[in-house]
Amino acid sequence: xxxxxxxEFMAAYDKRLGGAGKKTYDVYVVRAGxxxxxxxxxxxxxxxxxxxxxxxxxxxxxxxLKGPDAIRPDMILLIRRNIPGKEVEEALTRTRFxxxxxxxxxxxxPSN
Numbered sequence: 463x464x465x466x467x468x469x470e471f472m473a474a475y476d477k478r479l480g481g482a483g484k485k486t487y488d489v490y491v492v493r494a495g496x497x498x499x500x501x502x503x504x505x506x507x508x509x510x511x512x513x514x515x516x517x518x519x520x521x522x523x524x525x526x527l528k529g530p531d532a533i534r535p536d537m538i539l540l541i542r543r544n545i546p547g548k549e550v551e552e553a554l555t556r557t558r559f560x561x562x563x564x565x566x567x568x569x570x571x572p573s574n
Contacts, residue, residue, distance in 0.1 A: 486544060487520075492537040498530045507541055512557040516545055 490501060498518055503511035518530045521539050533539070 486542060488541045488543065490539045490541050492533050492535050492539060494535045496533065496535070498533065501539070501541075510554075513545075513550065513553045515553040515556050516549060517541060 488507075490507065492501070498514035499511040502508045502514040502517055508516070514530060517539060518527065520542050521527060524540075525533075525537060527533065
């Protein structure tokens with residue numbers, strides 16, 4: 463298979479994400495102690511940890527991630543900008559009862 467430069471790869475990836483020539487992503491380098499919840503919650507990323515599935519889905523195939531806990535220091539994640547509202551809703555729904563660290567919150571109903 464022919465090799466492509468990182469610039470060519472990023473241009474093709476940007477186009478796949480709907481960039482049409484404008485930058486639709488940022489790059490984030492994973493640090494020790496990071497997890498997707500923490501990264502998504504950063505003010506310079508999404509400012510909401512519950513949007514971690516967006517980061518996972520955008521990077522899983524490219525980095526061959528088997529699960530959201532498979533990130534490692536020095537991995538380069540692409541952080542998409544201008545996420546469609548439907549994807550935001552889906553991510554928030556998927557993480558509604560998720561707690562960082564693999565736990566989950568029980569759904570609380572009205573008290574009697």
